[in-house]
Amino acid sequence: MEDRSQTRRDFMKMMSMGAMAALSLGSLSCTRAQVEAFLQKHFREMTEAEKKEAIRRLEETYFRKYGKKFHISTQPADTAVLWGYGLDLSRCIGCRRCVYACVKENNQSRSNPQLQWIRVVRLKDGSLINLENTEHYYNPEKVPEPGFQYMPVQCQHCENPPCVRVCPVHATWKEPDGIVVVDYNWCIGCRYCMAACPYKGRVFNWGQPNIPPEELNTEVHYLGNRPRMKNVVEKCTFCIQRVRNGRYPACVEACPTGARKFGNLLDPDSEIRYIIENKRVFRLKEDLNTEPKFYYFFSA
Amino acid sequence: MEAWIFFKKTIRMVFVGTKVYYLWCAFLLAIIGIAISFYMKQLDAGLIITNMKDQVSWGLYLGNFTYLVGVAAAAVLLVIPAYIYHFDPIKEIVVLGELLAASAIIMALMFVLADLGRPDRFWHIVPFIGILAFPDSLLAWDVIVLNGYLVLNTIVPIYILVKTYFGKEPVRKYVIPLVLLSIPWAVGIHTVTAFLYNGLAARPFWNASILAPRFLASAFCSGPAMALIIFQILRKTAGLKIKNEALFKVAELMAYAMFVNLFLLGAELFKEYYSGTIHLAPMQYLFQGLHGHDSLVPWIRSAMVMNITAFLIFLIPATRTNLLTLNIGSLLIIVGVWIEKGLGLIVPGFIPDPLGEIYEYLPNVNEIAISLGIWAFGLFIFTLFMRIAIPIQRGDFSHSKYAREAGRTQYERSNQ
Numbered sequence: 001m002e003d004r005s006q007t008r009r010d011f012m013k014m015m016s017m018g019a020m021a022a023l024s025l026g027s028l029s030c031t032r033a034q035v036e037a038f039l040q041k042h043f044r045e046m047t048e049a050e051k052k053e054a055i056r057r058l059e060e061t062y063f064r065k066y067g068k069k070f071h072i073s074t075q076p077a078d079t080a081v082l083w084g085y086g087l088d089l090s091r092c093i094g095c096r097r098c099v100y101a102c103v104k105e106n107n108q109s110r111s112n113p114q115l116q117w118i119r120v121v122r123l124k125d126g127s128l129i130n131l132e133n134t135e136h137y138y139n140p141e142k143v144p145e146p147g148f149q150y151m152p153v154q155c156q157h158c159e160n161p162p163c164v165r166v167c168p169v170h171a172t173w174k175e176p177d178g179i180v181v182v183d184y185n186w187c188i189g190c191r192y193c194m195a196a197c198p199y200k201g202r203v204f205n206w207g208q209p210n211i212p213p214e215e216l217n218t219e220v221h222y223l224g225n226r227p228r229m230k231n232v233v234e235k236c237t238f239c240i241q242r243v244r245n246g247r248y249p250a251c252v253e254a255c256p257t258g259a260r261k262f263g264n265l266l267d268p269d270s271e272i273r274y275i276i277e278n279k280r281v282f283r284l285k286e287d288l289n290t291e292p293k294f295y296y297f298f299s300a
Numbered sequence: 301m302e303a304w305i306f307f308k309k310t311i312r313m314v315f316v317g318t319k320v321y322y323l324w325c326a327f328l329l330a331i332i333g334i335a336i337s338f339y340m341k342q343l344d345a346g347l348i349i350t351n352m353k354d355q356v357s358w359g360l361y362l363g364n365f366t367y368l369v370g371v372a373a374a375a376v377l378l379v380i381p382a383y384i385y386h387f388d389p390i391k392e393i394v395v396l397g398e399l400l401a402a403s404a405i406i407m408a409l410m411f412v413l414a415d416l417g418r419p420d421r422f423w424h425i426v427p428f429i430g431i432l433a434f435p436d437s438l439l440a441w442d443v444i445v446l447n448g449y450l451v452l453n454t455i456v457p458i459y460i461l462v463k464t465y466f467g468k469e470p471v472r473k474y475v476i477p478l479v480l481l482s483i484p485w486a487v488g489i490h491t492v493t494a495f496l497y498n499g500l501a502a503r504p505f506w507n508a509s510i511l512a513p514r515f516l517a518s519a520f521c522s523g524p525a526m527a528l529i530i531f532q533i534l535r536k537t538a539g540l541k542i543k544n545e546a547l548f549k550v551a552e553l554m555a556y557a558m559f560v561n562l563f564l565l566g567a568e569l570f571k572e573y574y575s576g577t578i579h580l581a582p583m584q585y586l587f588q589g590l591h592g593h594d595s596l597v598p599w600i601r602s603a604m605v606m607n608i609t610a611f612l613i614f615l616i617p618a619t620r621t622n623l624l625t626l627n628i629g630s631l632l633i634i635v636g637v638w639i640e641k642g643l644g645l646i647v648p649g650f651i652p653d654p655l656g657e658i659y660e661y662l663p664n665v666n667e668i669a670i671s672l673g674i675w676a677f678g679l680f681i682f683t684l685f686m687r688i689a690i691p692i693q694r695g696d697f698s699h700s701k702y703a704r705e706a707g708r709t710q711y712e713r714s715n716q
């Protein structure tokens with residue numbers, strides 16, 4: 001409960017802010033960069049020159065805001081690649097190191113709101129598929145605990161993604177290499193995609209994201225881990241900034257048990273193809289026809 | 301030129317009125333003012349000032365939106381009795397119904413705007429200027445049909461009013477087709493809004509084919525209920541001529557609609573509870589509570605009591621034709637359906653979330669203040685509409701008379 005004087009002060013502050021906003025509209029006090037960002041086109045409709053211009057503007061904004069030089073890539077997809085992910089449930093111990101590696105790599109807001117793209121849930125042995133019995137806020141002394149299974153869930157990069165179908169402005173789409181991305185500058189924050197995703201693959205910046213400047217990752221992709229603004233959705237991109245450069249996603253690298261696998265589904269010699277062909281593999285909620293490219297399997 | 305003079309006169313018209321009129325407008329404006337200050341806060345801090353979370357990412361705003369689309373859809377159905385029972389004058393009902401629908405749509409659109417995280421990017425959804433994902437996204441469909449409906453429900457009444465003002469009969473050849481078109485269109489807007497939720501396989505609570513029919517049935521109760529109350533208020537305060545029989549006829553139609561609504565609900569409850577699959581969870585959360593979480597239970601249960609009571613009131617001729625019980629029934633329906641279609645529809649859709657998490661959402665002060673502001677704004681718009689429409693229809697505000705009227709008020713003022 002707020003106390004009354006606090007509320008009143010807030011009220012006064014708001015009233016004066018309202019007046020300020022009205023006045024500044026009149027005096028056109030917006031900076032040019034703000035106006036340009038406002039008028040910016042959808043990423044996929046930009047020419048190369050416009051992309052360059054947008055990148056320059058962004059780098060400048062980030063420098064002003066964080067005092068750091070960013071490198072923003074727009075590297076496109078390689079057409080000979082379709083990314084797939086494998087997760088070995090017999091190895092996952094629920095330590096959630098992937099979660100924190102992801103937060104760090106992808107510049108997710110650390111507090112108010114705290115965002116995480118990966119969710120590791122705990123299930124009692126024997127009830128793996130029934131996600132209605134998950135526990136989200138377990139905190140054991142030691143992992144793994146006997147009698148439990150852990151299941152990390154993140155965006156499954158569906159081949160047939162309902163989140164993309166529902167977006168009223170095409171702010172989110174599937175790239176040729178199968179990665180589902182968001183243009184943070186085009187998203188209107190309606191959250192329809194969140195309602196449509198069966199895997200809780202998307203999170204929303206309910207407020208201004210908070211990242212301590214010293215923890216920022218400045219190697220970013222335009223469609224991936226660049227710092228976001230408030231009130232837009234974001235999601236796992238398989239670390240688009242890394243995988244398009246021949247590296248593994250951060251979660252794959254961070255996993256201490258090697259439960260996480262990643263590779264090119266189009267390459268018959270890849271590890272991911274070996275897993276799909278030789279292990280007991282399943283995908284979540286296959287009955288919904290979303291065709292996830294995220295494969296859970298058991299090696300033991 | 302004539303049109304410009306008419307426009308100027310209407311503007312002047314809304315600034316004069318009785319003391320009650322001024323008080324009412326001041327009251328609404330005060331609520332709107334407070335709501336604006338809360339909205340400024342939301343613009344500044346973001347939607348974090350609401351109680352919504354990733355787990356329940358739509359709440360009170362979208363609940364109100366859904367309800368109001370229903371009101372808008374149903375208000376136009378007042379037009380049907382006008383044709384079936386040949387009330388005289390038809391135009392009065394048409395004009396009131398359509399202006400009520402227009403006000404409801406304006407509110408509904410404002411609720412969508414309030415729910416948008418980035419209202420500054422609103423233009424992205426405007427056809428031709430932004431990118432409208434038509435026909436993929438049902439939200440894009442909704443934008444189109446709602447705006448079309450708004451246009452339809454403003455041009456017809458404006459046309460009729462302007463004609464009447466100049467003392468001419470509206471040309472039926474123009475009015476009737478548009479009015480007839482607005483009836484299926486009304487069904488359309490509510491169906492599209494239902495499909496918005498209905499199409500999401502990720503949310504079993506909405507992904508039931510009975511959803512759109514249920515939407516329509518409940519809308520055909522709440523919309524007319526609101527109209528019944530408004531008609532009586534306007535009859536008392538603004539000299540609107542409307543016969544009791546008209547009200548009772550509408551009430552009779554509402555009894556049928558309520559029957560269908562309750563029946564469809566029963567059908568859905570049967571399917572969920574008898575088969576008892578995991579898809580029962582949201583229903584259980586709503587009606588009984590799930591794993592000890594039950595904040596919506598008292599709401600939905602009282603809504604059920606209200607809806608059933610209202611159904612009985614409207615079913616029994618003696619209570620239907622008694623203005624006191626009729627009004628009680630109408631209020632019960634307005635509130636009952638609001639709970640059922642607002643919180644009771646949107647929130648359980650998200651509970652439990654796709655990974656089984658339960659977050660109990662109830663709106664907070666910020667959301668309530670902003671929502672009340674939008675309602676006040678809608679009522680304000682409607683009041684202004686009525687301020688013009690009723691005098692025109694009564695014949696007090698017309699081309700020839702206006703000059704004399706203006707002269708008289710000026711005379712009265714100078715004598716004060």
Ligand code: SF4
Pocket residue numbers: 154155156157158161162163164180196197198199200201202235290
């Ligand atoms: S998991 Fe969800 S967010 Fe990811 S592609 Fe599928 S529907 Fe979209």
Ligand code: SF4
Pocket residue numbers: 166167168169170171172182186187188189190191192193194233
């Ligand atoms: S929240 Fe953004 S990405 Fe999601 S549907 Fe709305 S506009 Fe599209």
